[in-house]
Amino acid sequence: MALPLPPALSDTIVALSTPPGAGAIAMLRLSGPEAISLTDAVFAGKRLHAQPSHTLHFGTIRDGERILDEVVVSLFRGPHSYTREDVVEISCHGSDYIVQQLLALLTRHGARLAEAGEFTKRAFLHGAFDLAQAEAVADLIAADSALSHQVAMQQMRGGFSQELRELRGQLVKFAALLELELDFGEEDVEFADRTGLVALLQEIQTLVRRLLRSFELGNVIKNGVTTVIAGKPNAGKSTLLNALLNEERAIVSAIAGTTRDLIEDEVSIEGIRFRFVDTAGLRDTTDVVESIGVERTKKRVAQAAMLLYLFDITSTTPAEVQAEIEALNPGRQIPMLAVGNKRDVASDLEIAAFEPLPDTVLIAASRGDGLPDLQQALLRRVRGEGLDQLGSATIVTNLRHAQSLEKTNSALDSVLRGLAAGVGTELLAADLRHALAALGEITGEISSDDLLTSIFTQFCIGK
Template sequence: MIPSLLAKDTIVALATAAGHGAIAIIRLSGPEAISIVQEVFKGKNLQKQPSHTLHFGTIRDEDKILDEVVVSLFKAPASYTKEDVVEVSCHGSPYITEQLLKLFLRKGARLAEPGEFTKRAFLNGQFDLAQAEAVADLIASDSALTHQVAMKQMRGGFSAEIKALRAQLIHFASMIELELDFSEEDVEFADRSALRRLIAQLQKLISDLLQSFEMGNVLKNGVPTVIAGKPNAGKSTLLNALLNEEKAIVSDIPGTTRDVIEDEAMMGGLRFRFIDTAGLRDTQDTVEAIGVARTKEQLKKAALVLYLFDVTTSTPEELEAEIAALHVGNIPVLFLGNKKDLATPEQLARFTSLENLVLLSASTKVGLEELKQTLLDQVHANEAITGDRTIVTNLRHFQGLQKTADALQEVLQGLDSGLTGDWLAADIRRALFYLGEITGEITTDDLLDNIFTKFCIGK
């Protein structure tokens, strides 16, 4: 673990969003945090007060009162950064926060860099790097599921799995390293068959984590859901109904939508990115042809396809041929029979044997709630969300796991070819290195800068 690197300077930043508000919070962290605030605070002597206490008073610039405030004290090591932390709650006026920040800077604080409070927390051993990154994900979470995943990672769920993998590898690495010290005696301390079984287990665990990244990416960025179908099937009407606003132009003229129209909607704690596309048909119109080509490109990127068809004019045979022409592969397809309100019982009956079918009327919104529930059921059917499995949402973690898997594969190949212990140890150390990079047990300044500069200032 990275040793404690308690800073010698004190940082300050606005911890709440900029702009007008009822209150604002200015946060200071470092060895002089309490003394800097005490110097301008009129109230109790903060340096004599216990940790985790609140104190009312005024902040003054010499004889001028800047604001009435409540000061929160968090003394080291019982604070977010494990340093002395002071949070000043003031009125949420941009003028007041600017004056207070300038005052604290004059008294010796330094303006914090993006993510520097969390960076100090990591460097001081409050949590590991994967947990620190989860803090940013938690702040950015905009649905129940992204909040759930980020909270689990911030509380160490993902880190615990990585550390368990690493601990098992370290044991075998140490045994092989011990063999190198007794190379002249030609002894084996590490059971090669047990090492092979362990690597197979680790590969399975890492494979599961790697596979979860696809779902993690969907949760983080929204479920890309393409609305496809022939011209005049009602795709734009459906998009407007799902978004509950007039986003797309609706017309009886076929080929109205010639470009991709995209917007988002929250459903059951999950964000869907609905993508309305140009109607699929052969056309001589140059612009419409470009729209059809873009539709096919969007279909390749979709996590879910809603194929809309007119139940009053389509046949099951035509529908089957249309879907086959899409070449969507393994992407789930929901069939939406539109214009249910205009169809006869006989027309509706033609499609009742079709799997994944929802009958609706996009214009009157009949069947819309059933569609929304079906969409949620489709996503929740994934075991990665319904169970208690760890979901990888961070690209850096995904890449680290992929490199670890490659290194473990080389260990297996080395075992198969009878490589000596020094070569096996090198490959195992490489796997340990990549796992250590994920949690921050092995890190560089460039890596930390790349991670924490993406945070907001004040966090």
């Protein structure tokens, strides 16, 4: 259902919807009640007001007698447009000068420069889609891997929203019965079956918790995994980084302490983005610059989402490796893998000593041996048990959604505790309202101007 439009959103707005900077083509988008007539005033070609929707028209944009550019105008009449308003898109040559001249001309004729995300905000307010779907539009634009694209597309097409609507619809039915009991409070009647309510709440809570568990993977899919490669000097950290990236990104040398600063780059492994960070070798040193690098390594490890502790199989014992890991990552609070390097020059006895250790992969970074095993081990640690197959499962990628689901789960806990304790209908109804409100925040059924402003200002101007 469309929401009432604030007065400012009844203006006709205009913005550049392609990236700024010189290019072959640029596209300006207008939306609002005067989008067609305003364009007609500067367009020399067919009269747009007489043309049908979803048509293209060639002509020129003129400022008086002066021709600014030859353009193609796309015409979309509301409600059959992205914003559900009249929309005109002007494709012109991609000169910065031309774009600025056109924007200035259109604003002089009555258009207002759009705010960040205002086109999508209007689409939401006109009921084209809900808030979760609107946020997925931004995620789709930012998608840089197959998985992030897949998840954003599923959410934009309403998969997540549909699941939430079904959950909320079931709660609404029971909430309505509880509210009915309050209306007949003096007659001491129960319209809502308490046993059925407990079963329903438990079922809904199971689904909510599954969605919450999926956020760990969803956050990884959306934002990537910062993975720090740490270890002693000459363990092969830079060689491993180069092998993972399949390029000579870091300098490799037999001289200990070559890497003194952080070197970072990204690679996608089966659709999940990893940001690998090569670090200075961990050792006590009197070299001032190298010691700064060691301190930066320790700080970066503390901020990492994943740690690869690299060690030389030929010069380290299992006990030493465990002690080094404990010193760097006490209690293994940061998810990690121990990676034994130089398997190609190690003896059978040295290899055999490390093979039984859990969360340990043996490789030869200089030759690329064992890299597929390392990549699969990384994916297993990131995806987590039960989340290995995405399929059609809903994945939560948005922190705001996760926070609302946490509030929903907490409110459902309160209702279940209240039912077990036999509390009054009024308290049960209040907790159910909190659960419904938290779910409604995700899709925008319950929203505030501050929330909408916060969300849509994260969009680019032309979207």
